[in-house]
Amino acid sequence: xxxxxxxxxxxxxxxxxxxxxxxxxxxxxxxxxxxxxxxxxxxxxxxxxxxxxxxxxxxxxxxxxxxxxxxxxxxxxxxxxxxxxxxxxxxxxxxxxxxxxxxxxxxxxxxxx
Numbered sequence: 001x002x003x004x005x006x007x008x009x010x011x012x013x014x015x016x017x018x019x020x021x022x023x024x025x026x027x028x029x030x031x032x033x034x035x036x037x038x039x040x041x042x043x044x045x046x047x048x049x050x051x052x053x054x055x056x057x058x059x060x061x062x063x064x065x066x067x068x069x070x071x072x073x074x075x076x077x078x079x080x081x082x083x084x085x086x087x088x089x090x091x092x093x094x095x096x097x098x099x100x101x102x103x104x105x106x107x108x109x110x111x112x113x
Contacts, residue, residue, distance in 0.1 A: 081100050
């Protein structure tokens with residue numbers, strides 16, 4: 001449990017390998033791998049990815065961060081205003097981003113001021 005084993009060359013015996021699955025690391029050839037838990041982003045990247053963020057290692061910890069060009073808007077909240085620098089609206093209208101969450105893209109509209 002907690003590892004995947006593969007034999008990539010069926011013509012050669014004794015060369016199959018087992019690799020530990022996250023959040024553990026380790027590998028072995030022709031035997032079960034010894035898996036050890038790994039700290040930081042190696043074991044927590046899935047959590048960050050599930051909320052649309054990236055995992056970043058810190059000095060002795062980890063944190064979820066907003067992917068560029070989003071900016072931190074508070075704990076685990078990323079803000080991206082799609083109207084910032086947007087010049088696609090017609091003259092006499094303004095861009096309005098209806099939802100500035102980094103998970104809600106392409107929801108901007110042009111409105112009369």
